[in-house]
Amino acid sequence: MAENTKNAGPAALLAVEGIETCYGLSQVLFGLSLSINAGEMVSLMGRNGMGKTTTIRSIMGLTPARSGAIRFAGVEARGLPSYRIAKLGIGLVPEGRQIFPNLTVRENLVAAAANRLGARDPWTLEKIHALFPRLAERGGNMGNTLSGGEQQMLAIGRALMTNPKLLILDEATEGLAPLIREEIWNCLSMLKARGQSVLVIDKNIEHLTRICDRHYIIERGRAVWSGTSAQLMAEPDLQHRYLGI
Incomplete structure (x- = not known):
């Protein structure tokens, strides 16, 4: 099966090209x-241990790629420190959520709030509360008292409060x-309808194919396939081979 990689526009918001990343000698x-x-x-799909999170960490500069190019909004990001990226x-919603446990829900949301890029309709505390009413109800609670689901809502809300061009989950x-x-x-x-650019890792193919425009499948550190939802659903053998379905 040939790899399909012809879907990128000439001025992609994020362009990752030929990156190689290591943990020590591995x-x-x-x-x-x-x-x-x-x-x-x-x-970004693939079985566990195939490099999905490492890809995200490379994009964010947390585990820097040793070669290749990572361009974001026309800026070469490879080699920049994470805070500059x-x-x-x-905006990153990391695996495990990683909210601030000793801050309240409201403090978590406002701690990173910014509109550095001048979004015309920026995210505010009120808009996050409308998106996730539970966060408004728990506003005075410490982060470490929230359920896992509430923590994930908080992590998404915190990332959106930075008004990112790209949201990564x-x-x-x-x-x-x-x-x-x-x-x-x-x-x-809702974010898709709003025009938010999103890169998402998840295992639920049904939902991913319903809302995503395109998909990449990663196998042992290589992107082995990319295409649309219709193309992915038309290839059940592909899903079985690379996703274990």
Whole structure:
């Protein structure tokens, strides 16, 4: 099966080209490339341990790629410190959520609030509360008292409060109760309708193919396939081979 990599526009918001990333002497990514255009929602799929989180960490500069290019909004980001990459306009919802446990819900949300890029309709505390009413109800509670689902809502809200050009979610619904998962997927659908660019990692193919424009499948540190939802659903053998379905 030939790899399909012809979907990127000439001026992609995020362009990752041929990156190689290692942890010490152990190489994890081998010439991986992907792109996201403005307003697109793109998924990164693959079995556990294939390099999805390392890809995110490379984009964010947390585990710097040793070669290749990472361009965001026309700026070469590879080699920049993580805080400068975030300031370019990338909001990360990391695996495990990583909220501030000793701050209240409201303090978590306002701590990183900014509109550095001058968004015309910026996210505010009121808009986050409208998106996730539970966060308004728990505003005075400490972060470490929240349920897993509430922490994920808080992590998404915190990232949106930076008014990012690109939102990245690593394991968007992992470990969450079914009702909370539905709430997260509804949130992502709303963000897509708003025109928010999103890169999402998750295992729920049904939801991903419903809301994402394109998909990348990663296998042992390489992007082995990319295409649209219709193309992915038309290839059940592909899903079985790379996703274990």
